[in-house]
Amino acid sequence: MNKNSINKGFRFWLAFYAGRLTAFICRLFRLSGTSLPGAVALRICPQLLFYLAPAYEKVIAVTGTNGKTTTTNLISYFLRQAGVPVIGNGEGANMINGVVTALIKDCNFFGAAQSRTAVLEVDEGSVGKILPAVKPDLIVVTNYFRDQLDRYSELDHIIALLRKTIDHLPETELLLNADDPLAVAVGRGRTAVRYYGVAGERDCKELEENEIREGGFCPDCGELLTYDYYQYCQLGDYRCTKCSFKRPEPDFLALDVDDSDLLHFSLYLQNKNTGEQEPQKGNLDLHSQLRGFYNVYNILAASAAAMLIGVPQQIIERSLPDYSTATGRLEQFIYQGRPCTLGLIKNPIGVNEVIKTILPQEGKKAFLIAINDLAGDGKDVSWLWDADFEKLDQSMVSKVVCSGRRAAEIAVRLKYAGFTASKIVLEPGCRESLDVLGLQKADQYYILASYTSLFNYAKLLRKRGKAVAKNADQSLPSLS
Amino acid sequence: MRIRACHLYPDLLNLYGDRGNLLVFCRRAQWRDIEVDVDQFLLGDRGDFNGYDFIFIGGGADSRRTLVLKNLEKIAPFIVDAVEEGTVLLAVGLGFQLLGRYIKAENGDVIAGAGVFDACTEMDSSRSVGDILLEGTADLQDELKKAGNIDITTLIGFENHSGRTYLGEQGKPLGRVIKGKGNNGEDGTEGACYKNAFGTFLHGPVLAKNPHFADLLLVKALSPQEEISLAPLDDSLEILAHNTMKKRLI
């Protein structure tokens, strides 16, 4: 059937042009406009997504807690490198308004889609609205960590919601993180499921006392899972002692991970029938400019997704080293003549991974931590107490500037993490806090900001200093 | 001086930064040269709570309720004994609900709690989420004044709980809600007190933004009977965090 043959009524066109007009006005006034056009259009025609989505030959959806944006952007990047025109909402606007905005912008004036493939980042809470309309060919699940619980209340609800949604999408293939029992729970009872995972044992150590373990329970019988090793949090090689649930053998397996600086690892395609690796299919040797162990999962998921939709392995292997980060995922700047790293922090797992990435780097460091509590950040900031600020080596930290609407609470958190009063400065304002940071004598600056202040810092740093990441995505994500 | 503390189910009930409460408790003791030993009490552990001065139980996802209750049943009498003896106890969120008389699930099943507090919880689809400000009850204000040197009578935190909790005839609240929902969003009560046991829905963690409350627990843990006084600390950051949020809520 010609997917384009859906009869679009008057309401569709009214909504479509209202959305186009809003996008035009946003551009005119230099607003970011990644959500507003979709919001306007959806007010007129709530079913708009059902009309727009069939224009695409392939739709890939990425959902989960952490790593959605990086994974989405990487899949789009691989597809473009393979010569496939791609549209996506890879700017973090991942609720229905953002998805509709992206698709409206992809159409020409006559409503015809310009791209053939859509790669969509889908907010965990929005899967029920978006997925039934776009009917993805492939859904990628990154992981389920505790994140902004005031918005979603509990992980169980999110997973139940996705399971209920895909019950009505029997054709959709799933690509799940084998190392995360919560992600694996999504695919229980389905046949078209592929898994990716990272081979142990990264540290071969027991779970550290303060690390958070959320969801290390059997999805089938509720028993506490037994682990042979952990990667981080509940990710690892697990099994249930009461029933048959265990980590599925990954189809896509990362081996020999080197995360001491820029990432490097091998990707093996495993033949599950024999359990043997298939070197004749080629083991990919992957080098990336990304840092941080958590990015191994993002690269792995994106490479696997790209291969599943037909991107040749050589293209992935050859193009990955040229890819660098989009706004906010540890972006590099020069500020006051010093290297300055800007990173998004939104939950304890993210903070812990950022800290692990920063720690091995030599030299004196000055930090700026900015936490807001607006809807886009999550209104509850108590997660700051679940993050291991204790791990920051005091002797290497010259100062921490605390900023944002919750500046005082960051300061309190750091005080109880063992920072002396002389190392803590309070400066709630964005510009002012950056001024104070710029006065600190240090070898490197690090700015860790929650969502709504991140882009203000990025903007200021581009103005006052300079961005050094090549291929950096310059567009500013907006709130959805 | 030395305090023995017990953390109940740290791996299961560890939501919303609640483990920060023990960190704050320990640090504020250490800064006054008081040592705190913390034992973890895990699923499957048995035994009484003799010898503990402070027991802490935190919040968790509702899905953990049955798993914890199975075990809690067995140790409930020991917790009740300890509280009757004057042991200090702080229960937050789900931990507070579990230590009430019962929880009535959405499907009508009634599950018995540990019975430390005269409170019962009825689960429904309602959820109370947001910043919350309390005025301590007159009794609590008295105790706060006696225990410490921080002149604050309000408590501040972030509530995030489902269902409604009601105090029974013997139940005394921790405070009156000025802003937020509290126990049930109806009667203006928040939390519960019984002897030296305190239950609350305040996360944040509650002791971090309420150093006066932390010191009250510390004083009681050091000496349940006699009054003692603690050396004052520089609490300007904690008080700033408390007052900044308070100003926004009033």
Ligand SMILES: [Zn+2]
């Ligand atoms: Zn099981």
